[in-house]
Amino acid sequence: MFVSFEGCEGVGKSTQLRLLKEYLDKTGQRAVYIREPGSTEISEQIRRVILDPKNTAMRDMTEALLYAASRAQLVREVIKPALARGELVVCDRYVDSSVAYQGYGREMGAELIKQINAPAIDGCMPDMTVFIDLNPENSWRGYRTSDRLEQESNEFFDKVYNGFINEIEASNGRIVAIKPDFDKNITSQKIISAMRDRGIIR
Numbered sequence: 001m002f003v004s005f006e007g008c009e010g011v012g013k014s015t016q017l018r019l020l021k022e023y024l025d026k027t028g029q030r031a032v033y034i035r036e037p038g039s040t041e042i043s044e045q046i047r048r049v050i051l052d053p054k055n056t057a058m059r060d061m062t063e064a065l066l067y068a069a070s071r072a073q074l075v076r077e078v079i080k081p082a083l084a085r086g087e088l089v090v091c092d093r094y095v096d097s098s099v100a101y102q103g104y105g106r107e108m109g110a111e112l113i114k115q116i117n118a119p120a121i122d123g124c125m126p127d128m129t130v131f132i133d134l135n136p137e138n139s140w141r142g143y144r145t146s147d148r149l150e151q152e153s154n155e156f157f158d159k160v161y162n163g164f165i166n167e168i169e170a171s172n173g174r175i176v177a178i179k180p181d182f183d184k185n186i187t188s189q190k191i192i193s194a195m196r197d198r199g200i201i202r
């Protein structure tokens, strides 16, 4: 099984991934944990190019293709082999992030981004996508780090959020929106029970 996690910046996605791993470890369920862009040597090199704040000249198309390139490597080097071994794969961001950030945020269009990514993912779509549903306006982003994408305007992040919301409807139930609770443990329980209901984990 293949599960991806999505959400805007500062919605507690990394905390939730950590709590999921704690639950799976405690219950003796193994998984392969990866993040995008990255998680192979080549994909991490591509990540540095994409997120480097010095790369202000980067064009939208270059950015979209670099995310797809990083993904193409990860699919072939890690995801497909792990799925073939029957392992659970948990990925922090995947193609829905490209659709939301590049398709809607950069206004390149969801369809174009899906077309660019089709050969990269080569049919490898998540069985379930957990979308942590928090509008950037209400996010618990008390801080802002400084990679190239995090320097975008609030307007950009609103477009990204609305993009995710549009894609939920288009996903035929694959993307499951979870509204985070103020208590991170309650949010984690919501995520775990949604994953159990779908037979992804025990």
Ligand code: TYD
Pocket (backbone or CB within 6 Å): 008, 009, 010, 013, 014, 035, 036, 037, 067, 092, 093, 094, 095, 097, 098, 099, 101, 102, 147, 149, 150
């Ligand atoms: P990261 O520090 O991993 O962000 P986060 O902790 O919020 O997941 O940086 C990844 C950034 O890249 C993040 O701003 C989202 C963006 N992104 C895209 O724009 N398109 C993509 O396809 C992916 C995977 C990420």
